[in-house]
Amino acid sequence: MIELHKASDRGVSRLDWLDSRHSFSFAGWHDPSRMGFRSLRVLNEDRVAPGAGFGPHPHRDMEILTIVLEGALEHRDSSGARTVLRAGDVQRMSAGSGVTHSEWNGSDEVAVHFLQIWLQPARVGTAPSHVEACGLFPIGSGAPAGMRALAADAGEVGVLRIQQDAKIFAGRADANAPLHHALAAGRGAWVQTARGKLIVNGRPLATGDGLSIEDEPGVVLSGDPDGDFLLFDLA
16 A cells, blocks of 8 residues: 655644644644554654754653754753754654753754654663764765665664664665665555655655555655655564
């Protein structure tokens, strides 16, 4: 089963300093048919104005990935950590037994544009932690079509470890060199177009579109060589 989720159908939260688009129910936008996909609970695309941001707020028992597309995002948390994520950087935060953090635009001049992803963890009550990796997304301007793992539950070198049976890939697809990703029996996939256009299992996707895939042997992707996507392989 394959279902297209158009960018224009996402929920919207808009303030004078924030423009946020929600693939799944979040904050004041609630759609009972869009409560997540398998362990993927939140997929937000946020734009935050210069000098603004989310003040201190708590999280618990959630795996959170933040991917900065443009600008700089400052992270502070209750452990005393202070980190600035720049375009291309990825952060994994395990909220575990509880953490309070803030996310603030690291610039007083330009907006910050980022994706935030929440996955429900396989284990609850673990110790909070976070780790950052520089330059993981996109896979590289001018790079050949391909995919690389951003996060997984196994401790592969160069891959952020998450506490869930999930693998998250960054990719770039070329119309002349389709990418193939096999799905093991019982697993599903979500593909999110961050920039550019894609064709996924014969369905065209534009920027911001998502595609859920279940009961299929795999995922076939082709499209814009300057576009970028995320692929979630989920138990």
